[in-house]
Structure formats: C-alpha cells, structure tokens
Amino acid sequence: MRYAARSDVGLMRAKNDDSAYAGRHLAVVADGMGGHAGGNVASASTVLDLIHLDHDDYDGDAGTVLADEIQTANSILSQLVHVDPLLAGMGTTVTALLLSEGELHFAHIGDSRAYRLRDGKFEQLSVDHTFVQRLVDEGRLRPEEAETHPHKNVLMRVLGDVDASPELDLSTVDIREGDRWLLCSDGLNYVPHHMVEAVIRGTASVARAADQLVELTLAAGAPDNVTVIVLDLVPDDDGGATAVVPPAAAEAAAPADAAGEPSKQEDEDGKTPADPPSTGLTTSTVLLAPPAADDTRTDPNLGAHLTAEVLRLELESRPHELVGAAALALETGKVPNIAGRAVARRAASILTHRQEREDIELPQDAVTQGRRRRHWFRWVVAGLLVAIVVLGVWFGYAWTQTRYYVGEADGRVAIYNGVSQQLGPIKLSTVHSITDLQVSSLPPFSQQRVHETIAANDLSDAEQIVKSLTLDLNFDERGCPGPSGSPTARPSASGGATATPTARPTPSPSGSPANACGGAG
Structure with a gap:
C-alpha cells in the first residue's frame, strides 16, 4: 500500500x-463514540491494538486473524469499562483493510466508510450499520x-461494551494494481459525494488527496x-510509502545538505513534495526514508504487553502513519491498557470460532492463576454452605427445646421437653419429669393417647394434661364411673361422711347420668 x-478535530468539537x-499492509479507521467519557479511548485502544497486524506473514488465513483481533479489541473495550x-x-x-499474499481482506462495523476507485468507477464497498x-x-x-x-447517526452495530461478539462484515476483495481506496470516518459525509469523487479521481498524490479532503470538510x-x-x-x-517516526527521531536521522539544512526528500514519483499545508492536522509524524524490508516484521506478541514505550519502538521500525486520538495517546503515554491482554485475545478467538475448550492454549501463568481462583472460589462456596447448614440445624434445635409433650417413661406418665421426633440417631x-401415674391404670383410650404422645404448648399446658389424665382414672370410655371410680368420702357439715364422686359425668341428652351409664334412676 x-x-x-489525515485527521482533524473539526470546527465544533x-x-x-x-x-x-x-x-504497507494495514489500514484502519475508527470513529469513537461515547461523548466526553470515552470516544477517544475506544478508537485509540482499538487502533493501537491492531497495528501489530501490519505485516505479510501469517500462519493461517489473514482474514480470520483480522476478525479475531477486532473481536479481541472489542473484549478489551469491555474490560476497560469494567476497570x-x-x-x-x-x-x-x-473499517480495516489487510493486505496479505496478494489478497485484500476487508472488515467493517459501524458507519465509517470504504470506497474504491477501479477502472474509472468510484463506489462505496462498505454498508453503513445505521438505523437510516x-x-x-x-x-x-x-x-x-x-x-x-x-x-442518520444512530448506529445499530458497533464495537464496545454492549455485545460480547459483535457481527462484522468480512470479505476478501480481489485486487488490481492501481486500485485506489478511501477509508474515512463519517465526518467526511458533510462534503458532497461528487466532490469527494473528484478529489480521488483527479489527484495523483495520495498525500495531497488526503489533505484536500480534510480542507473541503x-x-x-x-x-x-x-x-x-x-x-x-x-x-x-x-518501495512503498515513506516511513513515519516521531519528530525526535526524525531530527537525529534526517540528512543535511551542504548548507547544513535538512534536505527535502523525494516522493514516490521522484518529485520533491510541497510543504504540508497548515490545516491543523493532528499528525505527530514526519517523513523519513523507508527501512529495509526485513526490518518491518511486527512483533506478534505486541498486544500482550501494549505500552507507549513498546509501541514507539515498534512503530519506529517500519513505515506508517498514525493520526487522531491514537497518535495523541502515544505522544502523551496515556495508552489505554489492561492486564491480561493475551488472555483477552484468546477469549475473543473463542467467541469468533467457538473452539472446543480442549483446543485452547492459554499462557501458563494465566492457567495457573485461573486454577487458583477457581480453587479459592470453591472453598468459599463450600464454607458458606456449611455455615448455612450449621446455623439452620442450631436454630431448628433451639426451637424444639421450647416445646413440650406428654408421653410414657418406665411405664409411667412423663412430661418431655422437645418434640417426639428424632433426627437419625439424635x-x-x-425427660423433664416423671409422675407416679401408671399408664396401665388409665382407661384404654387414655393409654393410647399417652403412647402416641400428647403435644403441649408449654410446660404449664403439659402439667394440665397430666391432671386431666388423673381424672380419667375414675371413669370408663363413656365417662361413667369405673371400677376405680368409687366415691371419695369427705367430711360433711353435720359431722357425718358424704359420698361424692371425684368427677361427675356429663349428662346425656336423652336422660340422667344414671341412665346414660346404664344404672337405675
């Protein structure tokens, strides 16, 4: 390529x-959104995370690699929001183009655009992902x-912290020598389409064409x-385009003429380029001679240790132009960064290709750290479950000790504290207390009640139940005096003895107590 x-902040932002x-192999435009908070962070992070793709040596399909890396950039944005x-x-x-082994791989999401001029035909190849x-x-x-x-600016698809795996437009485009491409943000939409086409058609120098488009905007x-x-x-x-490095490096490397002044470099057509126009373009770069071809290979692990210093060293080794928020981030050293970037890249690959877990190779330190976290998490969950069970058992047992019931102990009526059930062997x-009342002396129905236990609300209620069982000794199942129901003698007022029953039966509706029990009236 x-x-x-070129990039400019515009007149109102x-x-x-x-x-x-x-x-020479990669071109990418990113238009950030999010207002004051993070539009510049989003675009700078994405572009800086993709620049290591600028080479022509890929083990697999370069288009797949491009898609994976964009998905990784998306996951990094989500992690930046989490931080x-x-x-x-x-x-x-x-909107990105990757040139590899004679093929041009295209990836796109959002409303930035890609145009191509081929054989006199100027056409838009990207599709805006907008509501309109x-x-x-x-x-x-x-x-x-x-x-x-x-x-018209309402986006339907975009990179960010909204979708874990956003849908990209991906394609491989056939290439021809002499094709001209234009990648642009939607800020260029304010220039009429026919004027944009005229510049792309009528300007031989790519640098002058880019300058004119910004000037028209x-x-x-x-x-x-x-x-x-x-x-x-x-x-x-x-020979490609001229290399671009920060001004500090350029000042030391630029050759000087006989008068001691830096000499102007010839452009790709052998002509001396004109002085750059003073349009306020936010480029922090100057032109130098291109390095040797074998010096342009990019560090494949660049994304795993992305820092301003590493990026500067990387970019000084090869031709490039970096503009906009990404250039400012590099200049100031405020490069959006997160820990575990290599893990994030692998995670994005999983989202894109749905690979099987056993096929994923994570860095060893990430695997060890993940195992430690899972081990710690399991112990915490187990501890919480044990604590919940212990507290539940303790509160349950404490509640049972507020209850009482009447039952049998050693053949006698007894009052128990608790409930009559048991939890396994527990x-x-x-036994709270045992009375002198023999269960065998009770009427059959009372014996059955005691054997099955009689629940009481509290200790006082249990004692009252025992008293009622004592009264049952003098009556049979019908409530009539039984064998042990002989009258109890007590002194009368006249000094004699009057026989009175210990308890009196309930009269039946059809007759007197004597008749209800079968005796004479």
Whole structure:
C-alpha cells in the first residue's frame, strides 16, 4: 500500500474521537463514540491494538486473524469499562483493510466508510450499520433522504461494551494494481459525494488527496471530527510509502545538505513534495526514508504487553502513519491498557470460532492463576454452605427445646421437653419429669393417647394434661364411673361422711347420668 492518513478535530468539537493507522499492509479507521467519557479511548485502544497486524506473514488465513483481533479489541473495550465505569457506553466503528499474499481482506462495523476507485468507477464497498440505512434497505426511505435524516447517526452495530461478539462484515476483495481506496470516518459525509469523487479521481498524490479532503470538510463547517486514509495498491518493488517516526527521531536521522539544512526528500514519483499545508492536522509524524524490508516484521506478541514505550519502538521500525486520538495517546503515554491482554485475545478467538475448550492454549501463568481462583472460589462456596447448614440445624434445635409433650417413661406418665421426633440417631427431646401415674391404670383410650404422645404448648399446658389424665382414672370410655371410680368420702357439715364422686359425668341428652351409664334412676 502507498498511503496517506489525515485527521482533524473539526470546527465544533472539543476533542478528536477519531483514530487511524496506515502502513504497507494495514489500514484502519475508527470513529469513537461515547461523548466526553470515552470516544477517544475506544478508537485509540482499538487502533493501537491492531497495528501489530501490519505485516505479510501469517500462519493461517489473514482474514480470520483480522476478525479475531477486532473481536479481541472489542473484549478489551469491555474490560476497560469494567476497570473504569465512567467509560460505560463508549464504542467505536472500525473499517480495516489487510493486505496479505496478494489478497485484500476487508472488515467493517459501524458507519465509517470504504470506497474504491477501479477502472474509472468510484463506489462505496462498505454498508453503513445505521438505523437510516436499514430504512433504506427496507425501501422505507430513499437514499437521498438518508443524508439529511435526523437519525442518520444512530448506529445499530458497533464495537464496545454492549455485545460480547459483535457481527462484522468480512470479505476478501480481489485486487488490481492501481486500485485506489478511501477509508474515512463519517465526518467526511458533510462534503458532497461528487466532490469527494473528484478529489480521488483527479489527484495523483495520495498525500495531497488526503489533505484536500480534510480542507473541503473544514470549508463545509466540519461539525464533526474527520479522518481519511487514501491509499494506492502498487507493485511490491515500488518501495512503498515513506516511513513515519516521531519528530525526535526524525531530527537525529534526517540528512543535511551542504548548507547544513535538512534536505527535502523525494516522493514516490521522484518529485520533491510541497510543504504540508497548515490545516491543523493532528499528525505527530514526519517523513523519513523507508527501512529495509526485513526490518518491518511486527512483533506478534505486541498486544500482550501494549505500552507507549513498546509501541514507539515498534512503530519506529517500519513505515506508517498514525493520526487522531491514537497518535495523541502515544505522544502523551496515556495508552489505554489492561492486564491480561493475551488472555483477552484468546477469549475473543473463542467467541469468533467457538473452539472446543480442549483446543485452547492459554499462557501458563494465566492457567495457573485461573486454577487458583477457581480453587479459592470453591472453598468459599463450600464454607458458606456449611455455615448455612450449621446455623439452620442450631436454630431448628433451639426451637424444639421450647416445646413440650406428654408421653410414657418406665411405664409411667412423663412430661418431655422437645418434640417426639428424632433426627437419625439424635433424639430431639429429653425427660423433664416423671409422675407416679401408671399408664396401665388409665382407661384404654387414655393409654393410647399417652403412647402416641400428647403435644403441649408449654410446660404449664403439659402439667394440665397430666391432671386431666388423673381424672380419667375414675371413669370408663363413656365417662361413667369405673371400677376405680368409687366415691371419695369427705367430711360433711353435720359431722357425718358424704359420698361424692371425684368427677361427675356429663349428662346425656336423652336422660340422667344414671341412665346414660346404664344404672337405675
């Protein structure tokens, strides 16, 4: 790829939420959303996490790798929100091209756009994932009406902390030498389509074309950030685009002419480029000669230890342009970062391909840490369950000791504290007191009641039940005097003895007590 990347905050925004990266094999534009809290964080994190893909040597399918890495970037955004809840709701679009082994792999989500100029035909190859575009697809809105619709910026699909595995548009596009591509954020939509096409068609230099598109956006009022990448597909022996490094490195490396002034470098066409226009573009890079081809290989583990210092060393080794929020994050050292990035990358691969668990190879330290966490969690759960069971048993037993019942002990009527059940070998009652009342002396129905136990509300109630059983000694099942029911003599008022029963039977409705018990009236 021969490329140029430009980004501008616009005339109405306080900060730039766009980020972009362009290199010899990778081009990606990300338009962050989330307002003041995290739009710039989302786009910078995503772009910086993808730049290690800028090489041409992949073990598997490069398109699959690109999709995996975008899913990883999505999982990292979710983890950033978990670390800092103030970032909740942030998200970003992604439109990316990856050139590998003669194939161009395309990935897209959101409303940033990808255009291609081939054989004189300029067309949009990306599809906006917006509410308005859905209305257009359903025939409920005309395309010309979509550009002015009040809800044209409502996104239906985006990277962020909303979806664990967002749906990407993925394809492999055939390539031809001389194809020109334009990747842009939706800030360029304020420039009429025919003017954008005229610039792409009529400007030979990719750098000048990118500058003009930004200038046209500013002239149109630029109410939003604008970011563009213009790239041409050229033969591999062309030398590619010029390398781009931070100004500090450029000052030391730039050659000087006879007068002691840095010499201007020729562009890819052999012409000396004009001075860059003063458009306020947020690029922190300058042009240098390209490094040797074998120096452009990217560290494949870059995402596992992403820091500003590592990124600077990585980017100084190869041609590139980094603009927007990602460039600012690199300059200031405030690179969005989380722990366990390698684990996050593997997790995203699982989401994308639904791999079997036994096929996943995690870093050994991550596996050990995961086992320790699971072991600790199991012990905590087991401890909580044991505590709940112990407390339940204790409270249950304490409740049983507030209860009483009347039963049998050693053939006599006894009062028990507790309940008559038992829990396995454990009895839930103890003998409180044993009376002198023999169970065998009670009428049959009273004996049965005692054998089956008689529940009492409290100790006083149990004692009252014993008293009632004592009265039952003098009467049979019908309530009539039994063999032991002879009258009890007590002194009368006149000094004689009067026989009175210990208890008197209940009269029957049909006759007197004597008749109810079968005696004479």
